[in-house]
Every structure is written in structure tokens, then in C-alpha cells.
Amino acid sequence: MASEGAHFYKQVYAVVRRIPRGRVTSYGRIAKMLGRPNAARAVGYALNALGGKREADPPVPWQRVINSQGRISTPNMDGGADLQAALLRAEGVAVSDDLKVDLSVYLWEGLHLIEIDDILSGRA
DNA sequence: TTGTTGACCCAAG
DNA sequence: TCTTGGGCCAACA
Numbered sequence: 001m002a003s004e005g006a007h008f009y010k011q012v013y014a015v016v017r018r019i020p021r022g023r024v025t026s027y028g029r030i031a032k033m034l035g036r037p038n039a040a041r042a043v044g045y046a047l048n049a050l051g052g053k054r055e056a057d058p059p060v061p062w063q064r065v066i067n068s069q070g071r072i073s074t075p076n077m078d079g080g081a082d083l084q085a086a087l088l089r090a091e092g093v094a095v096s097d098d099l100k101v102d103l104s105v106y107l108w109e110g111l112h113l114i115e116i117d118d119i120l121s122g123r124a
Numbered sequence: 125t126t127g128t129t130g131a132c133c134c135a136a137g
Numbered sequence: 138t139c140t141t142g143g144g145c146c147a148a149c150a
Contacts, residue, residue: 008147027132031146038145040132045147048131065131073131080131 012046019064023108063087072099
């Protein structure tokens with residue numbers, strides 16, 4: 001594979017970038033894709049680091065990542081949660097007043113670990 | 125190396 | 138629906 005030099009962060013970002021517009025997925029789901037079914041916290045940590053800049057280069061659609069309850073867990077500070085809801089709505093995702101998304105409709109199943117490897121190899 | 129923290133997940137009550 | 142408690146992982150001091 002493309003060397004394990006790729007850190008967990010990179011893998012997380014790679015997967016998040018593959019989330020189709022108008023779809024959402026959960027932290028745990030991403031973690032499972034990376035072969036770490038219980039590393040949801042680490043995923044959140046990665047996105048938290050990204051949140052500091054709000055956008056990275058290349059950009060990461062972090063707004064499409066929510067918790068398994070279909071609820072936006074982004075900190076309200078800096079209007080993060082509100083911004084996320086707005087961005088999702090702009091993509092056609094229905095977000096309730098409680099910042100909840102119907103996963104039965106918008107959930108993105110995700111990729112398989114083997115596909116992740118392909119992406120990290122640069123052949124997306 | 126240890127302890128703490130975090131945009132989590134799951135099961136119970 | 139909300140609150141607890143336990144657990145797993147990665148980054149940081």
C-alpha cells in the first residue's frame with residue numbers, strides 16, 4: 001500500500017471528502033471504514049483539529065459528518081452547529097430545528113477499507 | 125510512559 | 138428524550 005505514513009487524520013479526511021453531496025455519515029461509521037470500529041472519538045478529534053481552520057487544503061466537507069444519532073454534535077461556539085445545519089440544508093439535506101438529520105434517508109453507507117487504500121494511493 | 129481530554133458509541137434506567 | 142456509566146482510540150503536556 002501507499003506506505004502507512006498516512007496518519008489517521010489523513011485517512012479521516014480522505015473518507016470525508018468522498019461523502020457525496022446531499023449525504024451524511026457518522027463518526028463511528030468513518031471509524032469503521034478505517035478498520036477502527038471503536039475509534040469514533042479519534043475521528044471527532046481529527047475533525048476538531050480541522051475545525052480550527054474551518055477549511056483545509058484540500059477542503060473537507062466536515063459538515064457531512066454527524067453522530068450516530070443523526071444529530072449535529074458540532075460545538076455551537078462560533079456558530080459551528082448552525083453553520084453546519086445551513087450547509088447541509090444548502091445541499092438538500094433536511095435538518096430539523098433540533099439539528100437532527102434523518103439517517104434513514106441521508107445516511108451514506110461509505111466505502112470499504114480496500115477502497116480507502118485506493119484513495120490514499122492517490123487514484124481516488 | 126502516564127494522565128487528561130475530546131465535534132463519539134452503545135447499553136440501561 | 139435525557140442522563141449515566143463503561144469502553145475504545147489518538148493527540149498532547
